[in-house]
Amino acid sequence: MSKRIYIFDTTLRDGEQTPGVSLNIQEKLEIARQLERLGVDCIEAGFPIASNGDFEAVKAIAQSIRKPVITALARASKQDIDRAWEAIKFAEKPRIHTFLATSDIHMEFKLKMAPQEVKKRAIEAVAYAKSLSPKVEIEFSPEDGTRTRPEFLYEVLEGVIAAGADVVNIPDTVGYSTPGEYGAFIAGIKRNVPNIDKAVISLHCHNDLGLAVANSLAGIENGALQIECAINGLGERAGNASLEELVMALKTRKNYYDFETNIITEQISRTSGLVSRTTGIHIQPNKAVVGANAFAHESGIHQHGVLNNRLTYEIMTPESVGLKKNLMVLGKHSGRHAFEERLNELGYSDLSHEEINKAFIKFKDLADKKKTVSDGDIEAIITEDIHQIPEAYSLEYMHISCGNKVVSTATVRVKKPDDNVAEEAACGTGPVDAVFKAIEKAADIDVNLRDYFLKAIGSGEDALGEVRVKIEKGSKIYVGSGISTDIIESSAKAFINAINKISYEER
Numbered sequence: 001m002s003k004r005i006y007i008f009d010t011t012l013r014d015g016e017q018t019p020g021v022s023l024n025i026q027e028k029l030e031i032a033r034q035l036e037r038l039g040v041d042c043i044e045a046g047f048p049i050a051s052n053g054d055f056e057a058v059k060a061i062a063q064s065i066r067k068p069v070i071t072a073l074a075r076a077s078k079q080d081i082d083r084a085w086e087a088i089k090f091a092e093k094p095r096i097h098t099f100l101a102t103s104d105i106h107m108e109f110k111l112k113m114a115p116q117e118v119k120k121r122a123i124e125a126v127a128y129a130k131s132l133s134p135k136v137e138i139e140f141s142p143e144d145g146t147r148t149r150p151e152f153l154y155e156v157l158e159g160v161i162a163a164g165a166d167v168v169n170i171p172d173t174v175g176y177s178t179p180g181e182y183g184a185f186i187a188g189i190k191r192n193v194p195n196i197d198k199a200v201i202s203l204h205c206h207n208d209l210g211l212a213v214a215n216s217l218a219g220i221e222n223g224a225l226q227i228e229c230a231i232n233g234l235g236e237r238a239g240n241a242s243l244e245e246l247v248m249a250l251k252t253r254k255n256y257y258d259f260e261t262n263i264i265t266e267q268i269s270r271t272s273g274l275v276s277r278t279t280g281i282h283i284q285p286n287k288a289v290v291g292a293n294a295f296a297h298e299s300g301i302h303q304h305g306v307l308n309n310r311l312t313y314e315i316m317t318p319e320s321v322g323l324k325k326n327l328m329v330l331g332k333h334s335g336r337h338a339f340e341e342r343l344n345e346l347g348y349s350d351l352s353h354e355e356i357n358k359a360f361i362k363f364k365d366l367a368d369k370k371k372t373v374s375d376g377d378i379e380a381i382i383t384e385d386i387h388q389i390p391e392a393y394s395l396e397y398m399h400i401s402c403g404n405k406v407v408s409t410a411t412v413r414v415k416k417p418d419d420n421v422a423e424e425a426a427c428g429t430g431p432v433d434a435v436f437k438a439i440e441k442a443a444d445i446d447v448n449l450r451d452y453f454l455k456a457i458g459s460g461e462d463a464l465g466e467v468r469v470k471i472e473k474g475s476k477i478y479v480g481s482g483i484s485t486d487i488i489e490s491s492a493k494a495f496i497n498a499i500n501k502i503s504y505e506e507r
């Protein structure tokens with residue numbers, strides 16, 4: 001049987017200590033609800049003594065989130081512990097997390113306390129917190145644990161466990177440890193703290209040297225059962241161990257680690273996106289698991305491999321973290337296989353070998369000038385350089401009436417292949433829908449809209465809106481694109497462009 005690892009999420013406490021981040025009650029509640037859906041075992045909801053707002057947020061989470069353990073942080077002081085308890089006492093499974101630094105440097109220069117005083121204070125804090133309720137769990141952290149003299153640390157841990165600590169958390173507060181060292185440190189605690197079997201060992205690694213995940217993995221290999229981590233690796237300075245990286249490492253390398261977590265990994269992308277949007281902290285594109293490029297392939301050799309069998313270059317599936325599919329990015333490193341695949345997806349499955357060759361050369365020329373080549377660019381290559389579709393239908397005029405309290409209406413005048421002009425009006429669920437319906441009537445054609453995609457090109461007042469539509473007629477898909485500073489006009493142009501392709505094929 002695989003050993004179960006408990007995931008303690010500290011996005012709402014240490015994660016909120018990320019410089020520039022401050023979450024209000026509603027934001028914390030929304031993230032907590034999503035963390036519950038993700039399946040974390042424990043949510044560290046905040047540090048109630050820090051502010052009234054944080055107190056209220058922790059209390060709201062304790063009152064409404066039922067499945068995970070809800071934890072509040074408190075210094076080793078009665079005042080902090082009372083405030084933490086006031087906030088979490090409504091929780092189904094409440095936990096007080098109290099901490100006190102034990103390294104020489106922190107004791108001497110920050111706390112200005114002698115080691116024996118620190119030990120006494122830690123034990124008193126745990127005993128007091130434990131006395132508040134039979135249902136409360138107590139976690140104790142010797143802050144700056146990894147820079148603490150081991151013999152002193154063993155003494156403190158033995159004392160707090162005897163006083164009632166259910167969990168002892170060993171923080172690498174300043175991210176100084178290395179995997180081998182941290183693993184041995186945890187093994188030393190297991191060997192040298194006589195009552196360690198009465199408590200769960202927890203890990204809390206910071207990422208100052210980029211080793212937080214590696215250190216946490218080394219910690220569980222040496223007997224720890226709980227990992228403290230944060231979504232997107234948020235946290236003080238360089239952050240905490242990233243939840244998604246840890247969980248996916250355990251899942252993907254189960255053959256090596258053989259540990260289980262309760263995390264529903266398909267919720268990872270959604271959680272990561274919510275935390276990024278709410279905190280305003282963007283995710284770097286090459287971030288493992290949740291970065292925009294984590295499941296994207298640009299090089300021709302890789303794309304060719306993945307098209308034949310995903311396992312050639314993907315060690316986990318995009319679906320396993322809740323993404324729909326991987327991404328083939330077309331750029332200067334891409335090859336013919338991926339290019340042809342994209343042509344097929346765009347509906348150009350009937351190009352001749354020569355036409356594909358010609359289009360591929362154009363594509364490579366363009367890729368030398370642009371970082372990535374969009375579907376719209378490929379459309380332009382095919383329509384302007386390969387197909388040169390005649391403009392059988394064109395938009396002469398359009399008028400839109402819309403607003404939040406009126407039915408959207410569009411009037412269009414469309415020039416037809418026989419040079420006659422048709423003017424039609426239609427209502428729709430919005431201005432784009434209305435304009436599409438009016439064009440369908442004017443062009444006397446019946447199609448289904450399958451996909452609509454809008455992208456801004458440039459920024460500021462003169463930015464352009466590029467629209468791409470996929471419409472279906474019979475069993476075939478036709479793609480159209482249009483560009484304008486007015487997104488309704490881009491939409492109309494894209495729709496007519498697709499209709500022109502139908503007309504060209506049916507001529």
Ligand SMILES: CC(=O)SCCNC(=O)CCNC(=O)[C@H](O)C(C)(C)COP(=O)(O)OP(=O)(O)OC[C@H]1O[C@@H](n2cnc3c(N)ncnc32)[C@H](O)[C@@H]1OP(=O)(O)O
Binds near residue numbers: 074076099173
């Ligand atoms: C490693 C970590 O992540 S620890 C958590 C860090 N998180 C935070 O600090 C975020 C929230 N913090 C805050 O809002 C404030 O710092 C507060 C409310 C906790 C305290 O504010 P203040 O009373 O103004 O004190 P300040 O922050 O300037 O200094 C910290 C005080 O706590 C003391 N202290 C630090 N750690 C502990 C501890 N674990 N137990 C008891 N006292 C402690 C310090 O010695 C200092 O005491 P002093 O005021 O007697 O000199």
Ligand SMILES: CC(C)C(=O)C(=O)O
Binds near residue numbers: 144172174
């Ligand atoms: C409060 C403790 C666990 C902490 O965040 C740290 O030491 O990094």
Ligand SMILES: [Mg+2]
Binds near residue numbers: 014206235236
């Ligand atoms: Mg920390």
